[in-house]
Amino acid sequence: MSTAEGQHPGADNEATARLTITPGSRIALWLGNQGPARSIRWLDGALKTVAKFDPNKTGRAIALAAGSTSWLDLAADRARHAGVASAGVQTELQLDYLGWAQIVAAATRHLGASTILVDEASRPERWVEVAAIAELLDAAQLTHVVKLAPDKDVIHASRIVGGQLQTVRVRGTAVIGVRIAGAPVDEYPTPMPATSMLQLQLEMLGLDPVVLGHRSQPPRSHQPKKTVERIAEHLVVHLAPHGAR
């Protein structure tokens, strides 16, 4: 991996190679701390969306991931395919929504990003990180965005809330959770080690792993329920309230 110092002429991701750490209005895409739960389709869709902000591949749009090496390799590989620069924070920490948000907030400050997109759909727990990142950055927030179009200093977005489709305009510092799919992907090549990814360390971001550990949350086991009773118990929290049916 490259380091955070200056240019990266040897990198195989052209966009990452052009990346310089200077304050400015960079667009970051938070890909999360684990790979997609079921398919990389939504990851690709989010990358394609952020690539719209950087049509000339100058490194203005950058994908950010954290977690294990294998996940960072996949994130860097898909970012390279989309022509988007990438940065990663390798860590073994298992954190809750606010712990990861602290890492994203610190990393985006370091990268000089003022707009942060979040891939909400690849993992079920990620959408709540949108609000946490926004709170830490004192940014505006928007969740459940299904369409996004940059237009100079304004972003036009469509979002779904309940049965309503809202269209909004976004200006200034904002964190936007996107649910935008890429093309269906059945299989994809095994990612190569992420040589093109800008490596960020927690320490260089001003974060102490011990302090972050206060937000630790062990991964929860996930066994599919196989009896009608247990499935009904799972569904009961989705029942429409009386009066709404």
Next chain:
Amino acid sequence: MAAVLVHVDLVGDRPDASSLVALAAGRHVASSWGATLYAAVVVHDPHHSNVTSNHDDIAATSMPNVPGLAQAESALARAGADKVVIAVSRGPISPLWSAVGNAWRGVVDHLRPRLVLFGADAPSAAELGPRTAARIGARLLLRARATGIDDVELRDRDGGYARVGDGGAAVALIGRAPALDLVDDDCDVDVVVLAMPGEPDDRIELVTSSPAEIAYASGTMVVLGDDVAADPRVIAGARRLARMLDAHVVGGAAAVRSGAISNGGVIDKTTPLAPELIVTIGGVQVDVAGATSVIKVGASPATRIAGVDGVVAGPVEAGLAELVKKLEAS
């Protein structure tokens, strides 16, 4: 005394049904924990003095003129609130943090609650719930329910919980609560009216809002497989389940031909779906990768179940009927 705060969305002049579920959960928890239950609504009255005020502090103020507010207060009192907080916002209300976040933040800062509840399906929950949790550094429970009789606790389906002895605050989006015996008559409740400082966040500007035809990126979907799309008993069961879950029934061309769904509900195996819950019935080939939770009904034992939350194996009709029956009984 500790405070349990419930955010209540108003839909027209009535409290939102999901918010009332959260209030019921709050009542159970507050009674068990010895806490005071606050129900808070954020309202806007363009003629209220707070709109033109430039005070930076939260202050008691006069009752705003909002249609139906008195009835809403009464409904919240009957639903168990000890106190009703009416937060008067300077900007119009919409279910966005940018619109009501400043006013809501004022309520939270003012009351410093130990537990904050939202209806999981309430219009503002997705925008306000997680941000509230982040603001107060709280644990966040999604689709939680109140359980227990004497020692009531909140539990979400991922194993998260909030109990009386916990340190720190928690925020929960409530999916289910035991029913309360509502008080029939009007009952007295303390009402606190607060003028909230701060303007709406103009970085987000709502341009239009219109009904979405079928929301593929939120809510719940029931997907009918082609192999069962002509079976009237399965169709009836799917519709019943969809009604209970406030879901859309969708499917392939065979489901349209049988009249089980309309043309607008046609999906294929590449349609991108990212709702909160998908229930598939029969042999369904759809892309569920974006869904938060997936349940399969009538899957064969050979079905791939990676990333699936539950599988009702065996004959579709029997499995579906049993599931619907269990849910109705709950």
